[in-house]
Amino acid sequence: MPQIEADGATLHYEMRGDxxxxxxxxxxxxxxxxxxxxxPHFAQRHRVVAFDHRGFGRSxxxxxxxxxxxxxxxxxxxxxxxxxxxxxxxVCQSMGGWTGxxxxxxxxxxxxxLVLAGTPGGVATPRIAQDAAGVPQRIAERGFLGMxxxxxxxQRDPMRAFLYEQIASLNPPATLPTLLPKxxxxxxxxxxxxxxxxxxxxxxxxxxxxxxxxxxxxxxxAIPRARFHVxxxxxHSAYFEEPAAFNGIVDAFFEEIAPWRSSS
Numbered sequence: 296m297p298q299i300e301a302d303g304a305t306l307h308y309e310m311r312g313d314x315x316x317x318x319x320x321x322x323x324x325x326x327x328x329x330x331x332x333x334x335p336h337f338a339q340r341h342r343v344v345a346f347d348h349r350g351f352g353r354s355x356x357x358x359x360x361x362x363x364x365x366x367x368x369x370x371x372x373x374x375x376x377x378x379x380x381x382x383x384x385x386v387c388q389s390m391g392g393w394t395g396x397x398x399x400x401x402x403x404x405x406x407x408x409l410v411l412a413g414t415p416g417g418v419a420t421p422r423i424a425q426d427a428a429g430v431p432q433r434i435a436e437r438g439f440l441g442m443x444x445x446x447x448x449x450q451r452d453p454m455r456a457f458l459y460e461q462i463a464s465l466n467p468p469a470t471l472p473t474l475l476p477k478x479x480x481x482x483x484x485x486x487x488x489x490x491x492x493x494x495x496x497x498x499x500x501x502x503x504x505x506x507x508x509x510x511x512x513x514x515x516x517a518i519p520r521a522r523f524h525v526x527x528x529x530x531h532s533a534y535f536e537e538p539a540a541f542n543g544i545v546d547a548f549f550e551e552i553a554p555w556r557s558s559s
Contacts, residue, residue, distance in 0.1 A: 298353075301373035303361035307353035308346035308374050312338030315407065316380045317549075318371065319345045322389030322414070322532075323471055323478075324443050324463040326352030329388070332538035337545075344383070346374055348394070350470040362470065364390070364478045368397035375405065384408035386545060388534055389505065392416030393481055399493045400483070408552055409495045410545055411514070413503055413531045417483040420513035426506050427479070433504055439463065445502040445530030452536075459535060485517040495521040496548045500529030500536070522548060 296309045309327055317337050319330040327345035337343050347354035349370055350362045371394055375383060384407045387395035392414030399406035415423045434442055440449055440460055449456035497515040499508050508525055515523040524544050526533045534541045 297377065299373060299377045301370055302366055304349035304356035304366070304370065305354060306346060306349060306370055306374060308344055308378070309334075310342065310344050310378055312341050312343045314341045316342045316344065316375075316378075316383035318375070318383045318385050319343065320371070320385055320387040320391030320394050321345075321348065321351070322391050323475070324439065324459070324466075324532075325388070326462065326465060328352065328462050328465070329535065333386070333534060333542060336538075336542050342380070344374065344378060344380070346371075348390075350474065351466045359473050362473050362477075364393055364474060364481060367394040368401055371395075371398050372402060372405075381405060382407050384410070384549065386410040386412065386534075387414060387416065388412045389414045389531065390478060393478060396483060397481070400487070400491070403491075403493055406493045408549065409493050410548065411495065411497045411511075412534060412541070413499055413506060413511075415506060415511060415514045417481050418488070418514045418517055419482045419484055420510065420517060422507060422510035422513050426510045430505060437504060442504045443531050445500065445528065445536060446504075448530060448536055455535070459532070488518050491519055494548075494552045496524065496545070497521055498524045498526065498533060498541075498544065500526040500531065500533050502528060502530040505531050522551075 298305055298307050321329045326347045330345045334343050349356040356362050382405050385395040392411045395409055396416030399409050495518045497511055499511040515521040529536050
C-alpha cells in the first residue's frame with residue numbers, strides 16, 4: 296500500500312474500487328483498519344481511500360512537534376494529490392471530523408461532501424463546550440471501551456468489542472496524550488461557516504458518551520443546509536456498532552447529492 300512523505304511525517308493510505316472518490320477519516324481510537332465494515336461496501340461503487348493519521352497505525356511522524364492535528368488537513372491534501380484524486384467525499388469519525396472540516400474549509404472545491412459522524416469537527420457551540428468539559432471525568436469512570444461504544448455493546452457483541460479494542464491498541468501509546476490537548480485548541484466558530492456550501496451530514500448515536508444529540512444538533516444547525524441523523528441505541532461509533540444502518544444512511548446521502556456522481 297502507498298506511503299508518502301509529507302511535512303515531517305510518513306503517511307500510510309490504502310485505496311480500493313473505482314468511481315467517485317470517498318475518503319474515510321478515522322477517530323482517535325482507530326486507524327484505516329477501523330473502516331473494515333465500510334471499505335468493501337463502498338468500494339463496489341466508489342474509489343475508496345482509508346488512511347492512518349500521522350502518529351496512528353502505520354503513519355509515523357518526527358517527534359511531538361510534528362504530532363499536531365493542525366497538520367491533518369494538509370496531510371489529507373497530500374494523500375489526495377499522491378492518489379491523483381481531485382475531488383472526494385469525506386466520511387469522518389470523531390477526531391477525524393477536525394481533519395475533514397478543516398480540509399473542506401480550506402479546499403471547498405475538492406470537497407464533494409462531508410459526513411461528520413459523532414463529531415463536531417471543532418465547531419464551537421454552547422452544548423458542545425458543555426459536553427467536552429465532562430469528557431475527562433467520563434473517561435476516568437467508564438474507560439476506553441465504555442466511551443467509544445454503547446454501554447451494552449461489549450455484552451451484545453463481545454467479539455467485535457474485542458476487535459475494536461485490538462485495533463486501538465495498535466496505535467503508539469504516546470500519541471493521544473500528546474495530541475488531544477492540541478486538538479481541543481482547534482476551534483471553528485459558527486460565523487466561519489456562514490458561507491460554507493459543502494453538502495454536509497451530521498450523525499450521532501443516542502448513547503454517544505462524548506457528544507450529545509443536543510450538541511451535535513447545534514453543530515448541524517450551524518452548518519448551512521446540513522442534514523442531521525440520530526441512530527437510536529447506538530454509541531459513539533455508529534460505523535462500527537451498526538454498520539448496515541450507517542452505510543445505508545451515508546449511501547442515501549450520497550444519492551441525494553447525485554450530481555456529484557455524474558460530475559466526478
